Amino acid sequence: MEIVVDAGDTTRTYEVVASRAGRRVETAVRRGVVEVSEVTRSGTVVRTARFMANRVLALVEQPVPREDGSEKPGGSGRPLREDPET
Numbered sequence: 001m002e003i004v005v006d007a008g009d010t011t012r013t014y015e016v017v018a019s020r021a022g023r024r025v026e027t028a029v030r031r032g033v034v035e036v037s038e039v040t041r042s043g044t045v046v047r048t049a050r051f052m053a054n055r056v057l058a059l060v061e062q063p064v065p066r067e068d069g070s071e072k073p074g075g076s077g078r079p080l081r082e083d084p085e086t
Contacts, residue, residue: 002060
């Protein structure tokens with residue numbers, strides 16, 4: 001998860017990543033504060049980043065890259081824009 005924050009005359013980008021298998025990143029907005037937390041399978045918070053909500057410009061969730069390179073079941077394995085005749 002990338003967090004883009006207004007830092008006055010510039011912007012700053014912070015990144016919170018689920019660093020191990022089975023962990024996830026959760027976001028919450030409470031009382032004008034955006035909290036982005038890395039959480040284990042059991043729900044234990046590992047680390048939390050807090051930002052003032054009025055300074056947050058964007059929260060960008062990045063997809064997890066596939067390590068095995070496999071496609072979803074039922075897919076043809078071709079990119080969408082490829083001509084099927086070739």
